[in-house]
Amino acid sequence: MDRRALLRAAAAAAALPLLPTDVAAAWARALAVPPAVSPFTPTQRATLDALADAIIPSTDTPGALDVGTTDWIAVIVAEHDDATARATYLAQLDAIDAAARATAGAPLPALDAAARARLLDALDRPVDRTAPAARGFARTKGLVVHGYFTSRPVQEAVLQTVVMPGRYDGAAPHTPGAPRPPARDGAQHGHAHG
Amino acid sequence: MAPSTDTPMADHTGFVSLGTRQPRERRRFDAIVVGSGIAGGWAAKELCERGLETLVLEAGGPIAADGSDYVEHIQAYDMKFRGWGDRQDMARTQPIQRDCYACSETGRKFFVNDLENPYTTPPDARFNWFRGRQVGGRSITWGRQVYRWSDLDFEANARDGHGTDWPIRYADLAPWYTHVERFIGVTGAAEGLAQLPDGDFLPPMELNAAERLGRERLARAFGGTRVLTIGRAAILTRAHRGRAACHYCGPCERGCVTHSYFSSIGSTLPAARATGRLTLRPHSVAAEVLVDPATGRARGVRVIDARTMEEHVFEARVVFVCASAIESVRLLLNSRSLRHPDGLANSSGTLGRYVMDHHFGGGASGTMPGLLDRRTRGARPNGTYIARFRNLAGGPASKDFLRGYGLQGGAGRGGWGRGGGMPGWGADFKQRRSRTPTTGSRSTPRCVTSGASPPRASRCAGARTNSRCTATLWRARWRCSTRWAVPTSAPTARSTRRATASTRWAARAWRAPPRTACSTGGTARGTSPTST
Numbered sequence: 001m002d003r004r005a006l007l008r009a010a011a012a013a014a015a016l017p018l019l020p021t022d023v024a025a026a027w028a029r030a031l032a033v034p035p036a037v038s039p040f041t042p043t044q045r046a047t048l049d050a051l052a053d054a055i056i057p058s059t060d061t062p063g064a065l066d067v068g069t070t071d072w073i074a075v076i077v078a079e080h081d082d083a084t085a086r087a088t089y090l091a092q093l094d095a096i097d098a099a100a101r102a103t104a105g106a107p108l109p110a111l112d113a114a115a116r117a118r119l120l121d122a123l124d125r126p127v128d129r130t131a132p133a134a135r136g137f138a139r140t141k142g143l144v145v146h147g148y149f150t151s152r153p154v155q156e157a158v159l160q161t162v163v164m165p166g167r168y169d170g171a172a173p174h175t176p177g178a179p180r181p182p183a184r185d186g187a188q189h190g191h192a193h194g
Numbered sequence: 195m196a197p198s199t200d201t202p203m204a205d206h207t208g209f210v211s212l213g214t215r216q217p218r219e220r221r222r223f224d225a226i227v228v229g230s231g232i233a234g235g236w237a238a239k240e241l242c243e244r245g246l247e248t249l250v251l252e253a254g255g256p257i258a259a260d261g262s263d264y265v266e267h268i269q270a271y272d273m274k275f276r277g278w279g280d281r282q283d284m285a286r287t288q289p290i291q292r293d294c295y296a297c298s299e300t301g302r303k304f305f306v307n308d309l310e311n312p313y314t315t316p317p318d319a320r321f322n323w324f325r326g327r328q329v330g331g332r333s334i335t336w337g338r339q340v341y342r343w344s345d346l347d348f349e350a351n352a353r354d355g356h357g358t359d360w361p362i363r364y365a366d367l368a369p370w371y372t373h374v375e376r377f378i379g380v381t382g383a384a385e386g387l388a389q390l391p392d393g394d395f396l397p398p399m400e401l402n403a404a405e406r407l408g409r410e411r412l413a414r415a416f417g418g419t420r421v422l423t424i425g426r427a428a429i430l431t432r433a434h435r436g437r438a439a440c441h442y443c444g445p446c447e448r449g450c451v452t453h454s455y456f457s458s459i460g461s462t463l464p465a466a467r468a469t470g471r472l473t474l475r476p477h478s479v480a481a482e483v484l485v486d487p488a489t490g491r492a493r494g495v496r497v498i499d500a501r502t503m504e505e506h507v508f509e510a511r512v513v514f515v516c517a518s519a520i521e522s523v524r525l526l527l528n529s530r531s532l533r534h535p536d537g538l539a540n541s542s543g544t545l546g547r548y549v550m551d552h553h554f555g556g557g558a559s560g561t562m563p564g565l566l567d568r569r570t571r572g573a574r575p576n577g578t579y580i581a582r583f584r585n586l587a588g589g590p591a592s593k594d595f596l597r598g599y600g601l602q603g604g605a606g607r608g609g610w611g612r613g614g615g616m617p618g619w620g621a622d623f624k625q626r627r628s629r630t631p632t633t634g635s636r637s638t639p640r641c642v643t644s645g646a647s648p649p650r651a652s653r654c655a656g657a658r659t660n661s662r663c664t665a666t667l668w669r670a671r672w673r674c675s676t677r678w679a680v681p682t683s684a685p686t687a688r689s690t691r692r693a694t695a696s697t698r699w700a701a702r703a704w705r706a707p708p709r710t711a712c713s714t715g716g717t718a719r720g721t722s723p724t725s726t
Binding site: 054055056057059061063072075076079080082120124125141142143145146147149150151152155158159161162163164165166167168169170171172173174175176177178179180 | 267269270271272274275276277278280281282399400401402403405406441442443566567568569570571572573574608609610614615617618619620621623624625627628629
């Protein structure tokens with residue numbers, strides 16, 4: 001959503017007979033919704049959804065699609081990327097789609113598990129890292145990881161992030177294999193320089 | 195107490211200020227303080243507590259007293275760009291400010307709009323001027339690290355001949371350090387080091403498991419001459435003067451609803467207000483310090499109201515200029531009069547020259563194997579500090595530079611954030627990103643250097659204590675935060691370039707008179723948004 005659309009949404013919210021708290025909630029919703037115009041074609045979006053679902057599938061914890069990761073990626077591509085970055089990424093998604101059709105004879109969402117695994121392994125460990133499809137997969141993975149792990153369900157239920165811990169323990173007991181500590185911790189921001 | 199006046203000011207400098215008719219607003223005070231940040235807040239507190247009716251002028255707008263303007267508890271999932279910021283809007287409106295880490299998706303509100311606050315620099319000397327125009331100034335976003343100087347610092351100019359000798363020594367300042375520390379609350383650990391005097395500390399924050407190990411190994415490897423200590427920071431580790439202890443949420447640079455770190459709006463300005471003698475005037479851009487032509491002394495301040503663009507004159511016997519290092523200089527340079535044709539306090543022509551910034555960037559980092567059964571809990575808003583060890587009496591000397599540097603840094607355990615660049619996909623990938631590894635194997639020791647000057651800064655602590663392991667576990671890094679490491683020879687174009695390239699804050703002049711560089715804000719050391 002661009003600034004103008006946001007202002008429109010805010011104006012619309014203000015025009016409704018809402019209580020002030022409702023206005024705030026409406027504002028938050030306006031910020032949270034996907035962009036009004038999707039940056040993706042239906043095929044690109046289907047490819048992205050299939051990639052996200054494959055990279056972080058639903059297991060005993062939610063998967064990438066369960067927490068709306070690709071909706072957030074749409075916001076990033078539409079409003080965070082500049083025109084060049086956006087065009088590049090969309091072309092990379094097209095390249096992944098083309099690779100699926102060329103190597104397995106069908107678009108990514110239609111592939112069976114074995115064919116999908118072959119394609120994703122090839123994209124994940126490519127011969128040529130600069131190939132558009134390989135770059136597209138790498139960027140998608142970065143976006144999926146960030147979007148997934150910053151989502152509220154994952155922060156709360158999986159990583160069990162505490163917003164106001166109230167104390168600092170620099171050597172707390174930890175069972176290897178337990179949920180990771182928060183990404184933002186200690187040396188990453190604790191000193192003056194950030 | 196000076197009487198208030200309802201009459202427009204006659205301007206002795208001849209500057210026409212006929213537009214200043216605001217019959218009800220008080221015009222005359224005992225003292226005027228320009229700026230409401232760290233220095234201005236302190237000036238206001240001290241002046242008010244000593245009985246002076248004080249006007250504080252702040253160019254920016256007010257901040258909500260209840261903390262509702264603060265954004266430190268907003269989680270990434272409540273941010274549109276999940277912490278990545280509105281890149282396109284920031285590129286347009288904050289292309290300079292966004293280079294500061296604290297100018298983030300939510301914290302950017304405490305930084306100026308660059309379109310509305312333009313400035314120029316010579317083409318070959320870019321300077322990132324990070325500014326916060328609001329009540330509280332950059333005390334909201336500052337780095338909070340506070341270290342006392344020692345006589346090693348105060349005597350350095352006299353000893354090596356670079357710069358002008360300081361007119362004071364540590365003994366002159368020590369009681370004032372204590373005065374400030376007792377009020378603002380400084381956490382730290384006493385180490386008994388001559389080069390890094392201990393302060394009046396609140397209980398120290400805890401070193402984490404990896405940092406403890408680093409401290410022990412450093413001490414062992416260098417015979418106790420290199421000391422890694424917890425950072426000394428203006429953050430409360432217990433309740434102090436009506437402010438609550440830190441709750442370890444992490445991002446101090448976005449504000450603090452409990453005022454647990456020192457900011458002027460959380461401590462000095464409320465103390466000033468409690469005297470009943472404080473008048474705080476936001477949206478008041480100081481244009482000029484007015485001078486009495488008969489005496490040559492400051493007599494008031496000419497102000498432009500940022501909202502109405504109206505001009506006002508306020509009078510006082512005392513004017514404190516606390517508008518930040520550069521803004522204060524600008525104000526003085528703009529305060530031209532017949533008595534002071536080159537600006538106020540500029541008879542030497544030195545004002546505004548020889549700006550020297552923090553040197554920053556050299557350092558070392560690595561990963562530390564082991565400690566798999568330990569993690570941190572809580573986000574400690576503080577790092578560690580390695581006290582100066584170069585060019586001390588009896589310590590290792592450098593052939594390349596005089597004086598020395600300290601190192602700020604810390605260690606932390608890798609979070610999910612590293613996942614994007616790791617190989618794999620699917621359920622196993624997800625599991626490895628969500629949970630910590632159960633094994634880690636050791637490989638070649640590694641030391642990252644950035645080629646900063648002084649060059650040997652980059653080969654300090656880390657190389658001997660850290661080694662890289664393939665499963666990233668605990669990662670430690672320290673970065674140089676020197677004040678004045680003076681090259682033993684004149685700086686060459688190459689060394690200047692190198693220094694500039696390796697610092698986000700370009701070093702302007704190696705031989706600058708230090709008093710020019712030391713501005714009003716006190717003892718902060720590091721590249722926080724506050725440049726003091």
